[in-house]
Amino acid sequence: MLAMNYRGPQRVRVSQKPMPEILHPQDAILRVTRSCICGSDLHLYNGNVPDTRVGSTFGHEFLGIVEEVGSAVQNVKVGDHLIVPFNIACGHCTFCKQGLFGNCHESNPQATAVGGIFGYSHTAGGYDGGQAEYVRVPYVDVGPVVIPSGMDHDDAVLLTDVFPTGYQAAEMGGIRKGDTVVIFGAGPVGIMAAKSAWLFGAGRVIIVDHIEYRLDFARQYAQCEAYNFRSLGDPVVFFKKTTDGLGADVCIDAVGAEAAGNAMQTILGRKGMLQGGSTTALHWAINSVKKGGIVSIVGVYGPTDALVPIGNVVNKGLTLRANQASVPRLLPKLIDHIMSGRVEPKKIITHRMPLEEVADAYHIFSEKLDGCIKPILIPPAARA
Amino acid sequence: MEARTINETDYAHIPGWGIDADPENDPTYPMKHWTGDDHQRLGWERPPLQPVDVEILKSIEHPRITAVFGTTAPPMGLSGMIRRYAFKYSESHYGHWLPLILADRVGVVEGIIDDLRHGHVPNIFAEKGWKAGWKYNKQGIITKVAVTVAVTAAVVWWLRSKNERRLEA
Numbered sequence A: 001m002l003a004m005n006y007r008g009p010q011r012v013r014v015s016q017k018p019m020p021e022i023l024h025p026q027d028a029i030l031r032v033t034r035s036c037i038c039g040s041d042l043h044l045y046n047g048n049v050p051d052t053r054v055g056s057t058f059g060h061e062f063l064g065i066v067e068e069v070g071s072a073v074q075n076v077k078v079g080d081h082l083i084v085p086f087n088i089a090c091g092h093c094t095f096c097k098q099g100l101f102g103n104c105h106e107s108n109p110q111a112t113a114v115g116g117i118f119g120y121s122h123t124a125g126g127y128d129g130g131q132a133e134y135v136r137v138p139y140v141d142v143g144p145v146v147i148p149s150g151m152d153h154d155d156a157v158l159l160t161d162v163f164p165t166g167y168q169a170a171e172m173g174g175i176r177k178g179d180t181v182v183i184f185g186a187g188p189v190g191i192m193a194a195k196s197a198w199l200f201g202a203g204r205v206i207i208v209d210h211i212e213y214r215l216d217f218a219r220q221y222a223q224c225e226a227y228n229f230r231s232l233g234d235p236v237v238f239f240k241k242t243t244d245g246l247g248a249d250v251c252i253d254a255v256g257a258e259a260a261g262n263a264m265q266t267i268l269g270r271k272g273m274l275q276g277g278s279t280t281a282l283h284w285a286i287n288s289v290k291k292g293g294i295v296s297i298v299g300v301y302g303p304t305d306a307l308v309p310i311g312n313v314v315n316k317g318l319t320l321r322a323n324q325a326s327v328p329r330l331l332p333k334l335i336d337h338i339m340s341g342r343v344e345p346k347k348i349i350t351h352r353m354p355l356e357e358v359a360d361a362y363h364i365f366s367e368k369l370d371g372c373i374k375p376i377l378i379p380p381a382a383r384a
Numbered sequence B: 001m002e003a004r005t006i007n008e009t010d011y012a013h014i015p016g017w018g019i020d021a022d023p024e025n026d027p028t029y030p031m032k033h034w035t036g037d038d039h040q041r042l043g044w045e046r047p048p049l050q051p052v053d054v055e056i057l058k059s060i061e062h063p064r065i066t067a068v069f070g071t072t073a074p075p076m077g078l079s080g081m082i083r084r085y086a087f088k089y090s091e092s093h094y095g096h097w098l099p100l101i102l103a104d105r106v107g108v109v110e111g112i113i114d115d116l117r118h119g120h121v122p123n124i125f126a127e128k129g130w131k132a133g134w135k136y137n138k139q140g141i142i143t144k145v146a147v148t149v150a151v152t153a154a155v156v157w158w159l160r161s162k163n164e165r166r167l168e169a
């Protein structure tokens, strides 16, 4: 089968790989019908996630039709067309039982800090991902759901990660009606966080980035204020000024390790890999929120130490909330938001490319070219 | 694994034990629906176990291998040796992460050697997606190529001049 194949930092290609097999009674094999490239994949693509092995296939956002199921599978049958959450979750462990499907303890032997994630390095379990023609899906009875009839498949594929992650970012912000919410990052996740902040009753939603076309898109799609941090001077001062000197009620970090905007952070975190990513956005979030405010982090960072102004967290009495999104927990609610027409995630999809052009797709998304917000890859059989 | 249940009388000797416990004071809600299962430790009913038939490196913070795991790209060669070494250290240790990053870089070289051994000369230009880059960002690609050429030329020049100096000496 054809599959994306990682060869080294910023080098990927599509090549032939053996078909995945059932390795566990609760597995299924899916024929992928579309998959996305995510901002999280850029951490892998740039070689910033330790234990990203050459020959791995990325891709944790995909839909697929069930081709084969293991002997213990009950809820899913051959021919079902599934939305597959990016979390690999057993449904049994303490964490899954309490809704923390992004923190399963039975899906990743290689690390205790992170649960299993499709196509996300050996640090996240060593699974091949869905940027391929076929993929193995463990615990298929637990997380995945059949695409609801009448749902556009472009909306469905954004339920695997981006919409739930943006939504959870807003949810973890503990937004009260009327709150001013500042979101760092106008990528797919930040844009969905802005959209979701309104659902929680935010009074003012502000998004920050330095890519103009993304700010334009966010302004329209998420009906929010949008600012380019390159023209704000000191962003922290700007946010204080625009909130009567108090700071935002809630700040959301939807940027993560690849953050731009501070040369020292870029050198330490992105070029030198001397810390777990560049923490510029998180730094701004902590310093722009009000005393007693909440900082919600969904931006992904590496496993090593990283510089953040922790003293200010203490002195300001902040609450930090963070997680990998728990996609299965949120699916019923978000399916309803889509089916009722309140949110149309598919509008963020700007590029639809053949799986064979995976290298070009990564380059375009990574370099933010051609107005790219969210690219999806379509395998040959799904194009016919 | 031994399950722990809270028996209030066990704490009778501690004045005021639990008097201010407030189940509502939970910053993890609604992310986490607290059930008390945390105190059952590893006592959950495990899923069936995937047979281990490739080499899996296990975090030393895990008491046991998880019920499922991925089997792609098992550790091999020099990078594999470095990875095995890294797994002697916990996730809390640079001794774990720095060797893994090194192993990843070594793996890139092994990948190129492996390609060549299979008669495949990797098309770096295509793998970097520079075709699309050329279409949408010519200047960026020109800069990247120029920098690559300049760095390569500088390294070659440096190596040469070092050799010449050695010959002269």
Ligand SMILES: NC(=O)c1ccc[n+]([C@@H]2O[C@H](COP(=O)([O-])OP(=O)(O)OC[C@H]3O[C@@H](n4cnc5c(N)ncnc54)[C@H](O)[C@@H]3O)[C@@H](O)[C@H]2O)c1
Binding pocket: A038, A039, A040, A041, A042, A043, A161, A162, A165, A184, A185, A186, A187, A188, A189, A190, A208, A209, A210, A211, A214, A229, A254, A255, A256, A257, A258, A259, A260, A261, A280, A281, A297, A298, A299, A300, A301, A323, A324, A325
């Ligand atoms: N927690 C989760 O479950 C989860 C799930 C998906 C993605 N993520 C993470 O969310 C983050 C965003 O994902 P995405 O797909 O939107 O990625 P993306 O790369 O498309 O978007 C990130 C945006 O941040 C902008 N940016 C860079 N530096 C900035 C700064 N200092 N301030 C403000 N904006 C800045 C970039 O220009 C870019 O537009 C990534 O770190 C990704 O790994 C987390």
Ligand SMILES: [Zn+2]
Binding pocket: A038, A039, A040, A041, A060, A061, A086, A161, A162
């Ligand atoms: Zn993603």
Ligand SMILES: [Zn+2]
Binding pocket: A089, A090, A091, A092, A093, A094, A095, A096, A097, A103, A104, A105, A106
């Ligand atoms: Zn679990």
